[in-house]
Amino acid sequence: MTMDYHTLLARLGEGSAHPGGFQATTELIEQIGFARGTKVLEVGCGTGRTACYLASLGCNVTAIDRNKDMILKAIQRAKTSGLPVRIVRADASSMPFEDDTFDAVFTESVTAFTQGSTAIHEYWRVLKPQGVLYDRELAFARKLTAAQKKKLQSFYGLHHMKTVPEWLKLISQSKFQHYSSSQFVQIKQPVSDNDPLRVIDHELFTKPDAVAMMMKNERLMSSFSNVMGSIVITASKA
Template sequence: MNYLKMLSLLGIGGAHPGGLSLTKKIFESEQIPLNRIILDAGCGTGQTASYLYQLGYPITGLDFDPQMIQHAKKRNQQLNIEIPYLNEDLSHTSLPANTFDLILSESVLNFTSLPDTLSEISRILKQNGLVIAIEMIRKAPLSSDEEDELKAFYGCNGIFSVSEWEKQFTQNGFTIYKVLNEEDLILQDMGEPSTEFSPVEALPDDAFTLLSEHEKISNKYGNKLTFSVFFARKTILK
């Protein structure tokens, strides 16, 4: 079992850095108009999509994991809301071109093939469309063994610095217009848990072992890893 499968089995929502509190802060500070059509790319259990829907945004959720989509649809039923959810690969969707004003990606891109995914995101974004991406960042040097350990545990492609992330966006058709680092974001207590758990009925023993290992990894690399929020605009071709 890998890290992403653990999230799915435990039905963990808000697992991205900063959790739902960070998402709320972003949308409060950016004052994004309510008529903007949003894709929650890698929507997980639908926690963020549900929050934005209840604010009044037209939103669609997409996730590669069918179990996450089941969690999200169950949330729809519980809240009596109607958010469309797609069980698709973000690097190759069935969505029409030029569909969305904004694509939100919360700790998702680094688990995908970035050239394929960013190309697809560009295709389904409208001209001048925006991407808001929350991603894990390397803030101090990692040895080869340390990076291999992190990549093996999280199943990600690499542990990038801010400048390396900016290069990925630029090379794939986006212009970065703002980056917020962890120290730029003072997250106030929202009076509610940021991370949710909604496990499936039968859980393998190693799910809890992996959860414990995640805590150890987080503590071990706390001084070398952080997160940033990237704000990017689809590059207009002249």
């Protein structure tokens, strides 16, 4: 069985694999205070947990992910929840939407997995003229060595392993004119989190290579815990 990290997450039914977990997501959404009817695009929706939460608040939600297994679980979650979420399989770097479509783009630990600045350009393109990007992104307290970057890239498929100033520099090179970043928050131990709609493929636990991947993930998270964290980048189109 050949499986990458994202497919492993999908088969585990993980709904909030980003720093801070689902609690951090709900806290950020509460701070933003989306009005009912806000057209929100969630980029990298995973199993659809955040997309369904946004829909439950009255947002008009479109959600994309490039991973087939994630999309299938997101569709199932929305169906079970009875929530109107439009779910599309698509890549952040090339989205099948018209220019000036959404009031907000909401994404968490997705841009780090894209090459160059293509995704950031796409966020800008699909936002309406007054639209806002909210991007909780993986960040590092200090620059990593080439060997450290190689470790993370080979296992997770990460392309951007940036410090806060490096993220801001990348945003500054985009068409977003107004942008800011929250302070760096170090990764904490995840809070116990009950996701009643999580669907786990239990067969995974019988497969040595899948179990080995889970163990390697734990080792990497532990070894990088002192430098790994997140920031929230907010950028408006106009």
